[in-house]
Every structure is written in C-alpha cells, then in structure tokens.
C-alpha cells in the first residue's frame with residue numbers, strides 16, 4: 001500500500017523539521033534520500049526547481065515547504081494537535097516557528113560552512129546523499145561541488161567575518177536562555193511540542209547539533225538543549241499537554257526578546273521592500289527569491305543581507321492570527337507583550353501587499 005514519502009537528506013535543516021513532526025504524530029511515512037537521480041526524476045519535475053524536503057502523499061500529491069506539509073497533515077491527522085488553541089500560546093508558537101525557520105538560518109549556516117570540521121563533514125554527507133553508490137573519495141568530491149551553492153549563500157544570509165563574533169555571541173546566549181527554559185519545561189509550552197518546537201528543531205538539529213563541531217558547542221553550553229533536540233527529533237511520547245490558562249512561561253521571554261530585537265525589524269523592512277517592489281513592478285506578480293539587500297543588527301553589529309519575500313509569507317501567519325482575534329484575545333496578547341511595543345506594533349501593522357504561494361513559488365496576491 002502506498003504511504004507518504006518524505007524526500008530529503010539526513011543533514012538538511014527543513015527535512016529534520018518535517019521528520020520530527022511526522023514521528024511525533026505517528027504518521028506512517030518512508031524517507032527517500034534526495035540523491036542526484038531523485039532530484040532529476042522526481043523533485044525538479046514535480047516542483048519545478050531543486051529543493052528539499054518534498055512530500056509525496058499516499059495519494060500522489062506533491063507538497064513542498066514544511067509549513068505546507070505540516071498544515072496539510074494537521075488537517076488529516078488532527079490529534080494531538082501541535083497548534084495550541086489559545087491566543088497567547090498559539091501566537092508564541094507561530095513566532096518561534098518563524099524565528100527557527102527564517103532567522104536561525106544565520107547561525108546555522110555560519111557554523112556549518114565557516115568551521116572547517118563541520119564543512120568537511122557536510123561535504124562527505126552531501127556526497128553520500130547525492131551518490132550513495134560511489135566511493136567515499138568520490139562522494140567527498142561530489143559533496144564539495146554540490147556544497148558550493150550552499151556555502152555561497154552564507155554572506156547573502158548576512159554572516160560575514162565582520163559580524164562573526166556577534167552572531168556567535170547571540171547564538172550562545174540563545175542557547176543558555178533556552179537551556180534555562182528547559183530546566184522547567186520539556187518543550188516550549190509544556191509537555192507537548194508545538195509548531196514552535198518544530199521551527200526551532202530545523203537549525204538546532206542538523207546544523208547546530210549533528211554537525212560535529214556544533215554538537216560539541218551545544219554539549220558544552222546547553223546540555224538540556226541537547227536533550228530537547230533528541231526529544232523532538234526522536235520522540236518517545238505521543239501526547240502531552242500545553243500549559244493551562246494560556247500561560248506563556250516567563251523563561252521564554254529572553255528568547256522572544258532576542259527575536260523581537262534582531263528578527264522583527266528585518267521582517268518589517270521586508271514588508272516595506274515588498275510594498276516598494278510591487279509599486280515599482282506594476283502588473284508583475286511573480287516575486288524573485290530576493291529583492292535587494294537591507295541592513296540588520298545583531299549584538300550591536302550591523303550587517304547586510306538579502307531581502308527574502310519568503311520571510312513575509314511566514315510572518316503573515318503570525319500577523320493574520322493576531323488580527324483574526326477578537327478584542328479580548330488581542331488584549332490578552334497585548335498584555336503578555338506589554339514590554340515589547342515593537343512586537344505589538346508589528347502584529348497590528350496591516351499587510352498591504354500579501355505574499356502567497358502558487359505552484360511552489362512566492363507571488364504577490366491578486
């Protein structure tokens with residue numbers, strides 16, 4: 001009988017997110033290695049361009065983007081839901097998903113491609129995925145060639161020699177903040193993983209734990225985060241509960257504050273640039289992957305990175321949810337984020353030009 005297939009690689013960021021989710025939900029699936037042949041014969045013909053993970057469902061539907069994969073499966077396998085039902089927890093879980101998916105890619109890619117031990121490991125793993133039948137020496141060469149595309153993304157994502165120390169400082173502080181949270185709770189919002197845990201597992205599993213030099217850093221700075229990585233990626237439990245009374249634990253606030261300081265200004269600037277791009281390109285709907293460069297700041301150090309409309313698509317999930325709440329729900333959110341006026345302003349900001357996904361590509365709505 002046909003089963004869902006998850007096509008991806010053992011050291012891929014977003015494959016790890018989807019795999020962890022599927023395991024927790026006990027959804028039957030088989031994993032297919034994204035070899036060169038699989039890219040040529042399955043991924044590119046179905047999606048239109050090379051990307052992982054891809055899900056081919058048991059009834060042969062093609063899904064890409066882990067957020068779409070997860071939401072498709074949540075509708076069919078609703079219990080136990082990874083979306084809290086209450087306003088504050090649901091919003092916090094969506095924010096942590098965006099932060100993991102779209103911002104922690106900076107430390108993740110920095111550590112993978114700028115530490116020689118990790119880079120060497122990644123070449124070999126890339127090669128083993130791409131050409132499992134070849135010898136280790138040939139795989140290393142194939143992996144090296146394939147890796148150039150990914151290593152080349154690092155400066156476009158904003159990680160350079162100039163801000164290296166700041167990126168590492170911010171990441172190590174995030175690790176210790178998360179470690180302190182995990183002294184109290186097994187997951188972000190209680191004893192059940194939420195969509196926020198799945199956002200964070202992408203970077204924290206593959207690049208920041210499995211890569212050997214990264215794993216040593218995590219073991220040394222945040223042993224509880226290591227345990228969480230294992231708990232999320234190899235779940236033993238299938239249930240658990242979100243905390244009662246829509247509580248957002250105090251121990252999450254340092255992580256939220258870091259996201260609001262570093263990532264939120266970039267999300268707002270992305271929306272400005274999407275609006276400007278729409279003005280400058282009347283009638284054009286298909287968005288390029290990146291639309292110019294903008295500044296960002298980490299630990300007081302300024303950098304530049306490409307502007308990705310994909311980031312806005314993810315942000316819309318949180319903003320739409322907040323804006324859909326009734327007055328009481330909004331007031332509860334404003335209350336819990338009272339110390340973060342920039343977060344409230346961001347959530348209230350109308351989305352003038354929406355980014356949607358059509359045929360696996362980002363376009364402007366309507």
Ligand SMILES: N[C@@H](CCC(=O)N[C@@H](CS)C(=O)NCC(=O)O)C(=O)O
Pocket residue numbers: 012013014015050051052053064065066067101
């Ligand atoms: N947001 C997407 C991103 C998928 C993605 O970026 N995958 C990476 C590997 S983990 C990739 O294939 N990148 C190819 C590229 O960026 O050219 C998701 O959640 O699935």
